[in-house]
Amino acid sequence: MLAIDGYHHVSILVTDLARAKAFYKNILGLKEIPRPPFDFPGAWFAVGENGQQLHLIVHDGETRRAGGIDTRDGHFALRVADYEAAIDWLSGHGLKYRAKPDSITGFAQIFLLDPDHNIIELNALRAEEA
Template sequence: MITYSGIHHVSLTVRDLERAKAFYTKVLGLNEIERPPFDFAGAWYAVGEGGQQLHLIVHEGETLRQGEINTRDGHFAIRVGSYKEAIAWLDRQGVPYEARPFAKAGFPQIYVLDPDRNIIEFNAEQYDGE
C-alpha cells in the first residue's frame, strides 16, 4: 500500500512565461522560489506554508484549453483563509471570477482563469461574506 503525505506540486502549462509570472506574482501574490536549471523555461511558486508548490512550464503543445470557466474541466484548488478577503482582492486586481459562496461542495468557491486559461479554484473552510 502507498502511504501519502500530501500533494507536493501542481504543474501548469503556459505559453508566455513573463505574462504568467506577472499574474501569479503580482496579481495573485504568490512567492517565486528557486527552480533547478532545467533545459526548458518555467517558474516555481510556494503555495501556503505546508511546502506545496505550483510549477509553471512553458509549452507550445495542444494541452492548453481555449474556453471559459468550466468547473468540470481540469483545475487545481487553493484553500484561502477568508472567502470575503479573496473576493475583495480579486476585485481590486480586476480579475474576473465566478463566485459560488454557497456551493454544493459544502464550502465556498471562487473560480478564475490565468492568462493561459488554466482554471484556478480558491475555496475557504466557511463563508465569511455579508
Template sequence: MIRHEGIHHVSLIVTDLERSKRFYEEVIGLREIQRPPFDFPGAWYGIGDGGQQLHLLVHVGETLRGGGIDTRDGHFAIRVADFDETIAWLDRCGIEHRHNRNSITGFSQIFLLDPDRNIIELNAARE
C-alpha cells in the first residue's frame, strides 16, 4: 500500500509567464520560490505553510479549455481563510468568478479562471 503524506505540487500549463506570474502573485497572493535551472521557462510558488507548491510551465500553443468557468472540469483548490474577504478582493481586482457559500460539499467555494483559462477553486470553512 502507498502511504500518502499529502499533495506536493500541481503543475499548470501557461503561455505567457510574466502575465501568469502577475496573476498568481498580485491576485491570488502566492509567493514565488526557487526553481531548478530547467531548460524551459516556468515559475514555482509555495502555498501555505505545509510545503505544497504550484508549478507554472510555459507551453507554446493553446491550452485545452475554451469555455467559461465549469465547476465540474479539472481544477485545483486552495483553502482560504475568509470567504467574504476573498469575494471582495476578486471583485476589486475585476476577476470573474462563481461562488456558492452553501455548497453541498460542506465548505464554501469560489471558482475562477487564470489568464490561460486554468480553473482554480478557492474554498473556505463555513462559519
C-alpha cells in the first residue's frame, strides 16, 4: 500500500491568467508563490501553511463547465476560519454563492464559482462549534 502524506496541490484550468490571479489573490487571499518556467502560462498559490498549493493552468481545451453552481460537480474545498465573515466578504464583493450553513456533512459550506466557472467550496465549523 502507498503511504500517502496528504495533498500537495490541485490544478485547475483558467482562460485569462490575469483575471484568475486577481480572483485568487484579492478575493480568496491566497499568496502567489514561485513557479518553474514551464512552456505554458500559469501561476501557483500557497494554500495555508502546510505546503498545499493551488496551480492555475491556462488551457484552451473543452474541459470547462458553462453552467452555474452545481454542488455535486467536481470542486476543491478550502477551510475558512469564520463562516459568517466569509459570507459577508463574498456578498461585499458582489459574488454569487450557495450557502449551506446546516449541511449534512457536519460543517457549514459555501459554494461559489471562479471567473472560469471552477467550483470552489469554502467550509467552516458550524457556529455552535466555533
